[in-house]
Structure formats: structure tokens, C-alpha cells
Amino acid sequence: MDAGSLNSSSNLKGQSRYPLQEQLLQRRNSKENLDRFIPNRSAMDFDYAHFMLTEGMEGKENPAVISPSREAYRKQLAEALNMNRTRILAFKDKPPTPVELFPHQHSSSFNPVKSAKSRRNIPQTSERTLDAPDLVDDFYLNLLDWGSSNVLAIALGNSVYLWDASNGSTSELVTIDDEIGPVTSVNWAPDGRHIAIGLNNSEVQLWDSAANRQLRTLRGCHRSRVGSLAWNNHILTTGGMDGQIINNDVRIRSHIVETYRGHQQEVCGLKWSPSGQQLASGGNDNVIHIWDRSVASSNSVTQWLHRLEDHTSAVKALAWCPFQSNLLASGGGGGDRTIKFWNAHTGSCLNSIDTGSQVCALLWNKNERELLSSHGFTQNQLTLWKYPSMVKMAELTGHTSRVLFMTQSPDGCTVATAAGDETLRFWNVFGAPEVSKPAPKANPEPFSHVNRIR
Amino acid sequence: MVSRTVAKDIITLRGSAAIVSEFFGYAANSILYNRGVYPEESFVKVKKYGLPMLLTQDDGVKSFISNLNAQLSEWLEAGKLQRVVLVIMSKATGEVLERWNFSIETDNEVVEKGVSREKSDKEIMREIQAIMRQIASSITYLPCLDEPCVFDVLAYTDKDVAVPFTWIESDAKLIANPQMVKLHSFDTKIHKVDTLVSYKNDDEWEEQ
Numbered sequence: 334m335d336a337g338s339l340n341s342s343s344n345l346k347g348q349s350r351y352p353l354q355e356q357l358l359q360r361r362n363s364k365e366n367l368d369r370f371i372p373n374r375s376a377m378d379f380d381y382a383h384f385m386l387t388e389g390m391e392g393k394e395n396p397a398v399i400s401p402s403r404e405a406y407r408k409q410l411a412e413a414l415n416m417n418r419t420r421i422l423a424f425k426d427k428p429p430t431p432v433e434l435f436p437h438q439h440s441s442s443f444n445p446v447k448s449a450k451s452r453r454n455i456p457q458t459s460e461r462t463l464d465a466p467d468l469v470d471d472f473y474l475n476l477l478d479w480g481s482s483n484v485l486a487i488a489l490g491n492s493v494y495l496w497d498a499s500n501g502s503t504s505e506l507v508t509i510d511d512e513i514g515p516v517t518s519v520n521w522a523p524d525g526r527h528i529a530i531g532l533n534n535s536e537v538q539l540w541d542s543a544a545n546r547q548l549r550t551l552r553g554c555h556r557s558r559v560g561s562l563a564w565n566n567h568i569l570t571t572g573g574m575d576g577q578i579i580n581n582d583v584r585i586r587s588h589i590v591e592t593y594r595g596h597q598q599e600v601c602g603l604k605w606s607p608s609g610q611q612l613a614s615g616g617n618d619n620v621i622h623i624w625d626r627s628v629a630s631s632n633s634v635t636q637w638l639h640r641l642e643d644h645t646s647a648v649k650a651l652a653w654c655p656f657q658s659n660l661l662a663s664g665g666g667g668g669d670r671t672i673k674f675w676n677a678h679t680g681s682c683l684n685s686i687d688t689g690s691q692v693c694a695l696l697w698n699k700n701e702r703e704l705l706s707s708h709g710f711t712q713n714q715l716t717l718w719k720y721p722s723m724v725k726m727a728e729l730t731g732h733t734s735r736v737l738f739m740t741q742s743p744d745g746c747t748v749a750t751a752a753g754d755e756t757l758r759f760w761n762v763f764g765a766p767e768v769s770k771p772a773p774k775a776n777p778e779p780f781s782h783v784n785r786i787r
Numbered sequence: 788m789v790s791r792t793v794a795k796d797i798i799t800l801r802g803s804a805a806i807v808s809e810f811f812g813y814a815a816n817s818i819l820y821n822r823g824v825y826p827e828e829s830f831v832k833v834k835k836y837g838l839p840m841l842l843t844q845d846d847g848v849k850s851f852i853s854n855l856n857a858q859l860s861e862w863l864e865a866g867k868l869q870r871v872v873l874v875i876m877s878k879a880t881g882e883v884l885e886r887w888n889f890s891i892e893t894d895n896e897v898v899e900k901g902v903s904r905e906k907s908d909k910e911i912m913r914e915i916q917a918i919m920r921q922i923a924s925s926i927t928y929l930p931c932l933d934e935p936c937v938f939d940v941l942a943y944t945d946k947d948v949a950v951p952f953t954w955i956e957s958d959a960k961l962i963a964n965p966q967m968v969k970l971h972s973f974d975t976k977i978h979k980v981d982t983l984v985s986y987k988n989d990d991e992w993e994e995q
Contacts, residue, residue, distance in 0.1 A: 422942045422950060423957035424855060429847030430878060430937050 455717065455727040459758035460747070462731075463496070465489055470734065470753030472649065472666065472693065473560045473574075473601040473617065475518045477738035477751045482525030484542065485740070485749055487757060488516035493530055495542060496757075498742065506540060507547070520562035522569075525743075529569050531559030537571055539583060551588055554579040561603035563612065570612060572600030578614055578624070595622045595637050601649040602663075611638070611677055613661050615648030621663055623677050639680035645669040652695035653677075654720075656702065664692025664706055672706060672718075686723050688716065694739035696748060698763045705762060707750055709735025715750065717762055731758055795905040800897050803904075803977035804863035808856040810915050810973070810980065811889060815852055815873055815940070816842050817922050818887055822875060822929070824936050836916045855940055858951065862944055863891070863978060866898030870943040874960045878935040883960050885929065885986045892979040904976035914973030918982055921970045928968070929986055964988050 467490035469476065476488040485496040486506070491514035493506040509516065509532065518531035527548070530538045535555040539548045555573030563570045568590070569581045578593035578600055593614070602615030612624040621641040628635055641663075650664030650672075659678040665671050670690055674683040691709035698705065702720045713736055715729040734753035741748045746764045751757045798806075813835055820830050820841040825848065830841040843849055862868035868891050875885040896902065941957055950956070965985035972981040 420944050420946050420948060420950070421957050421959055422944060422954040423939055424851065424858075425953050425955050428851040428938060429845065430935075 453764065455729075456761055457727070457729055459729070459731045460761050461759040463757040463759075465751050465755050465757040468751055468753065468755050468757075469515055469517075470737070471517075472647070472735075472737060473599050475520070475561050475601070475603075475738065476516065477740050477749065477757075478519050478521050478528075479740040479742055479749060480521030480525040480528070480542075481523065481743045482521075482542075483743055484521075484525070486519045486521060486528055486542075487751060488519050488530070491515050493519055493528075498747075506542060506545065507538070509538075517558045517560050518562045520564060520569075522564050523566065529562050529564070531562050531571060533558045535559060535573065537562070537569070537581075539569075549583070551581055551583075554581065554589055561600050561614075563603040563605050565605045565609045565612075570603060570605070572596075572603045572614060574599040576600060576616065576618075578603065578612070591635055593622070593624050593635055593637065595640065596620060598647075601647060602651040604651040604653060606653045606658075606661075606677065607655060608658065613651045613653065613663070613677070615644075615651050615663060617647040619644045619646055619648065619665075619669070621648050621651070621661075621675070623661070623675075623680065639675075639677070641673075641675060641680065641682070643673055643682055643685070644671070646691075650692045650695040650706065652697050652704070655697050655699050662695050662697070662704060664688075664695050666693075667691040667709065672704070672723075684721070684723070686718075690714075691735060693735055693737050694750075696739055696741050699741075699745035700764060703763070705739070705748060707736035707739045709737075713752065715739075715748070715760065715762065727762065729760055729762060732756065796908045797903050797905055798975050798977060799903045800864055800866075800901065800977055803897075803975040804860045806911060806915075806975055807863055807891065807978050807980060808860040810918075811859060811871055812852050812856050813840050813842075814887075814889070814919065814922060814982075815938075816840065817919060818873060818875075819843065819848070819938060821923055821926050822885065822932055822936070824875060824932075824938050836912055836919055838916055838919055840919065854953070858954070859942065862942065862948065863893070864898075865948075866893040866895060867945045867948045868893070868942060869945065872941040872943070872960070874939045874941060875932070875936050876939065876960075878937050883962050883987070884932060884936065885984065886960070886962055886965070888981075888983040888985065890981040890983070892981075894977050897977045906974075906976045911973060911975055914971065917971045918973060921982075925968070925970075925984060929984070962987050 465487060469490065479485045483498045485498060487494055487496065491511060492508040493516055495504050495506050506528070507530070513532050513534040513536065515533055516530055517533050520529050522528065526541060526543050528540050528542050530540065532538065535557055537551040537559055539551070540546070541548055554571055555575055555577060557574035559571050559573050561572035567582055567584050569583050570578060571581060572578050576596035576598055579589055580591035581588040582590045596614065596616035596618055598617035600614055600616050604613050606613070610626050614622045614624065619642065621644065622637040623639040623641070624635060625638040628638060644663065644665040646666035646669035648663050648665055652662045654660035654662065659676055661675045661677050663673050663675065670692065671685050671687050672692055672695065673685045675681070676683055688706060688708065690712060692706050693709055694707040696705045703726065704718045704720050706716050706718065708714050708716065712730060713732040713734060715736060716725055717727040718724065719726050732750065732752040732754055736750045736752045738751040739748060741763065746761060748760045748762050749757060750760065817840060819825050820827065825843060825845060829845050830843050832839045833842055859868060859871060870888060870890040872889070873887040874883055876883050897904065941960060962985055966988050967983060967985040970982035970984065972979060
């Protein structure tokens with residue numbers, strides 16, 4: 334009864350109320366449909382319900398009528414059962430799998446390149462040993478050099494021998510007289526054909542190795558023996574026991590073009606930078622000087638660019654870094670035993686490593702970031718360091734006396750060392766050479782036939 | 788493709804298909820870079836959509852994506868493509884870790900009658916740019932892919948499509964109980980592309 338009053342008044346306006354027709358009145362308005370099962374039908378929408386029951390079936394295709402939840406359910410179902418009119422296709426050729434660069438247990442696609450390089454097999458022993466009799470066991474000399482034409486020059490006593498690395502043949506270049514000898518330094522010119530020989534009597538001879546003849550003798554530069562040589566194009570720099578360093582232009586008659594004064598004792602280490610702009614010199618006075626060509630000389634006596642006094646022993650080992658400009662590595666002698674790194678531009682010491690043994694020579698690896706040092710007492714070893722971490726990568730032993738002289742092949746793979754134990758050893762420490770040498774293997778005495786000349 | 792009118796450009800079915808497939812190429816590259824499927828060094832920067840987009844240099848991946856795009860273009864022009872899904876799976880177990888779902892709604896009238904629509908190119912670029920930005924920023928909430936992964940692309944097409952011989956039928960590669968994030972969509976008035984990424988529920992996080 335109350336329901337009737339709930340109806341909007343507009344419905345009742347046009348109707349007179351008859352007591353008996355009360356029920357009929359209510360029935361006219363569908364919202365007033367009451368029965369004992371559902372007392373209150375106001376919440377029901379009969380129009381819609383009727384529609385859904387009769388025509389609702391066809392309305393399934395009409396998405397507007399379907400409730401959102403029903404639609405989502407239908408979609409989910411279709412997707413799960415693939416009843417949609419959909420085909421799922423994938424490309425037949427799969428994309429390439431990424432190569433793993435980070436460490437993982439699965440070794441199937443492990444990138445071998447990086448690991449192969451770090452695990453380069455460094456032979457612990459020399460690949461070849463040659464006899465080097467009468468090699469002068471003097472720390473301050475530089476008796477070994479490997480030229481760009483792949484010919485190695487070694488000074489044994491008063492003679493200079495050339496060993497052709499491509500075929501292993503030996504030849505004698507010159508034997509000098511006893512009065513002017515022994516030979517105190519050898520150095521190949523950049524062209525690999527001309528060679529400079531420094532002598533005990535302070536002279537320097539210039540030879541053409543191809544024609545096997547002497548070209549000239551440089552005299553009057555030093556007062557005592559010439560223990561170190563370095564080439565810079567046509568300039569031959571000579572370092573003497575008198576502490577003087579002289580730049581000689583070998584093309585002109587009066588060859589002395591510049592004098593560097595600064596060392597108080599013998600100049601045993603002499604190296605031009607790869608750019609040819611700076612010269613590093615190490616002396617028995619424990620001092621390293623860096624000279625710069627761009628510093629103009631007024632009276633041909635030039636002031637040094639830097640004077641580095643950190644070492645406490647003679648500095649013979651000097652090496653310019655091939656991959657980082659202005660980086661110089663130096664090694665100190667028996668009382669110092671350190672390898673120091675310098676910024677040649679500013680003169681500051683970047684790093685200092687105690688090696689525990691006299692450093693006789695230093696060589697940079699041209700292909701990798703590595704440094705090789707040769708030592709004396711007690712191990713007489715060659716140590717390969719990783720740069721810049723200075724982690725020891727390898728220690729090569731074999732020499733029985735201090736490894737005074739070290740040089741590397743033009744291809745940068747092999748290192749040759751000579752020591753007072755009168756052996757010349759070859760080490761494949763910088764990598765395997767691409768071309769195998771046709772020379773006979775491990776011939777302990779290839780110098781034998783030359784030896785008999787004496 | 789478009790004639791420069793005052794504000795809106797005319798977009799044909801072919802043009803729209805090109806936009807969508809090009810979008811997919813760049814989006815796929817971006818996903819591969821951001822999710823670390825391929826090493827970062829193998830990607831190079833190019834300018835696209837006004838953003839620095841990264842494209843892979845790996846020849847295998849490049850040819851895969853370009854072949855894919857050619858086919859997608861074809862399907863888009865025919866109005867048969869419903870969605871493209873880029874799936875990232877673990878290399879070791881083959882389990883699906885991520886699903887990048889690009890649903891495509893095609894205006895069938897255009898396909899049937901060959902009419903063209905009008906929409907500003909810039910507007911479309913802006914919309915695509917928004918999606919690209921979202922893909923790049925997705926790494927903030929997507930779980931880390933610690934293990935090496937591989938990817939694959941699925942195309943949902945109409946059933947009446949002839950399967951080209953370089954494609955095979957595949958399963959849907961769904962993720963069980965995925966977390967889903969809906970990204971922006973873009974509309975060329977002919978094709979409307981919705982982006983959704985679903986990823987494996989990270990068990991470490993508390994389920995809410």
C-alpha cells in the first residue's frame with residue numbers, strides 16, 4: 334500500500350481514486366507491480382527485463398548492450414581458447430641470440446675473443462738461445478739492437494755481428510782495432526740499413542750494412558767512451574761517459590748541431606720519444622733529463638725541460654709508451670730497483686713500483702698494454718707487467734747473469750736479450766710471430782762458425 | 788605520403804601502415820636496448836621522433852627486424868594485423884619473462900573503400916614520442932633481467948590470412964599471472980596502436 338504513495342504524483346493526477354479499483358490502478362504502472370513473492374518491485378526494470386528475455390539473445394553481437402564485465406570475460410575466454418578469429422604467427426628464422434659478455438655458467442656461447450687475449454700463452458722459456466761469446470758484462474753499455482730490416486746487431490768484444498732474423502744467418506760487420514775498442518754501443522738507424530757504432534775511444538762509426546762499408550766516423554764530440562746512442566731521423570744522438578749528450582746531423586760535415594749538458598756522470602740510457610720531440614736520458618748520476626727539441630738553443634747548449642731525481646741508482650732503462658703520449662717508464666739500478674712512470678709534459682711522477690731487483694732494460698708491448706722489464710740479481714728474470722695495474726703477468730727465467738741488454742723485433746712479437754752469461758736469448762713474450770722462421774730451431778751455436786775467425 | 792596542408796596532413800592506408808611498422812621497428816630496438824637483451828655497445832644513436840633513438844648494429848637482428856617490418860606493413864595495409872607482440876624469454880629456460888603487446892585497431896572503412904584520413908603529422912609524432920619515452924622509463928619498474936635473454940616477435944592476424952612461408956604458427960607465449968602496465972597509445976586515424984607490457988610477477992615483492 335505504501336508502494337502506491339511512492340509513485341510519482343504525475344501518475345495519479347489524471348486518475349480518480351476508486352476504492353475497488355485500487356489494485357488495478359497500481360497495476361497500470363509497472364513499477365507498482367506487487368505480489369507476495371516480491372513485495373517491492375521498484376528496483377526492477379520490467380521493460381529492460383522483458384527486452385533481455387526476448388530479444389536479448391540477438392543483442393549479444395551488439396557490444397553496446399553487453400555489460401563491460403561480460404565483454405571482458407568473453408575476450409579473456411576467447412583469447413585463452415583462441416576462439417577469436419586470430420592466428421598467431423611467429424617468424425621462422427629466429428633473431429640471433431646475444432653473445433654473452435658477462436660471466437655465466439653456460440659456456441655454450443661464451444665469447445672466446447676476450448678470454449683468449451687475456452690468457453695468451455706466454456712461453457716461460459726462451460724460444461731460442463744463441464751463443465754470444467765475449468759479450469762485455471758492463472751495465473752502462475748498450476750492445477744490442479734489432480733493426481727495422483729484421484736484422485739484429487750485437488757487439489761482442491771488438492766485433493759487431495749481424496744476425497738476420499728471417500733466415501738465421503750470421504755475418505760479421507766489423508772488427509775494430511784493439512786500441513780503439515771495445516765497441517760500447519750499437520744502434521740501427523730508422524731505415525734499418527745504416528748502423529751507428531760507438532767506441533771506447535769516444536768515436537762513433539757509421540756503417541752501411543747492406544754495402545758492408547763504413548760511411549764516416551764522428552770524432553771530437555766526446556772525451557770518453559760513447560755508451561749510448563739514439564736516432565731521430567737524420568740526427569744521431571750520442572751519450573758519453575763524460576756526461577755530455579750531443580745531437581749529430583750525420584748528413585753534414587760539421588755534424589755537431591746541439592749539445593745537452595746536465596749529467597754529471599756517464600749517460601747510459603738514451604731514448605727519443607715516438608714523436609721525435611723529446612729525448613729522455615738517464616745517467617749514472619741517478620738523474621733523468623727530458624730534453625725538448627722545441628726549446629731553442631742560443632749557443633747550442635740547451636737547457637733541459639725536466640730534471641727527474643727520484644731514482645736512487647743509475648738509470649739505464651728508459652722506454653716511451655707507444656700508446657700513451659708523454660708517458661715515460663724508467664728503471665733504476667741495483668740500489669733503486671724501482672720502475673717509475675713519468676708524465677713527460679709536466680715532469681710529474683705518476684707511479685713507482687718496487688721490483689726487488691736491478692732494472693737493466695724496459696720495453697713496451699706495441700700490441701697490448703704491457704711492459705717488460707729485465708733484471709739482474711738474483712733471478713736474472715724478465716718480468717711482464719700489465720699496464721696500468723702493474724700486475725705481474727709473467728716471469729721468464731733462463732739467463733744466469735744479469736740481463737743487461739734487451740731489444741724487440743720490428744713486428745713487436747719477439748724480444749731478444751743478452752747477458753753476461755754470454756747467451757743471446759729470444760722470447761715470444763709479446764705474442765706468437767705470424768710468420769714462422771725458416772731458420773733451424775734451437776741451434777745452440779749458430780755463431781760457432783763465426784767464432785772460429787779469431 | 789602527405790601533402791602539407793595548414794594543420795592536418797592526409798594519411799593514406801599505405802602511409803599509416805608505414806608509420807606503424809616503422810614505429811614498431813624503433814620500439815623493438817628501444818626495448819632490446821633498454822632491457823639489455825643485446826649489449827649496449829652494439830647500438831648506435833640516431834635521431835627519430837625528436838628523440839635519440841638507439842638502433843642495433845648487429846646484422847642478424849637488423850635483418851630480422853626489417854624482414855618483420857616488411858611483412859607487418861603488408862598485413863597492415865590489408866587490415867589483417869590485430870596485434871604484434873615482442874616476447875622476451877630466458878635463453879636458458881625458454882621461460883617468457885616479458886611481453887610487449889602492441890594491439891592494433893584498424894579502421895576497416897579505409898581498408899575497404901580506400902579513403903584517406905586527416906591528422907597532423909606532428910600530432911602523431913608527439914604521440915609516438917610519448918610511447919618511446921615510456922618504454923625507456925619502463926626500466927624503473929620492470930624487474931631486472933639478470934640472465935641472458937632472447938627475443939621473438941609474434942603477429943596476431945586474422946584467420947583468413949595466408950601464412951607466408953617464412954612464418955609459422957605459434958603459441959601465444961603467455962605469462963602466467965602477469966603484472967600488466969598499460970602505456971600510451973597513438974592513433975593515425977587509420978590504425979590505432981595500444982601498448983601494453985606484461986611481465987612476470989616478481990616474487991620478491993609483496994603481493995598486494
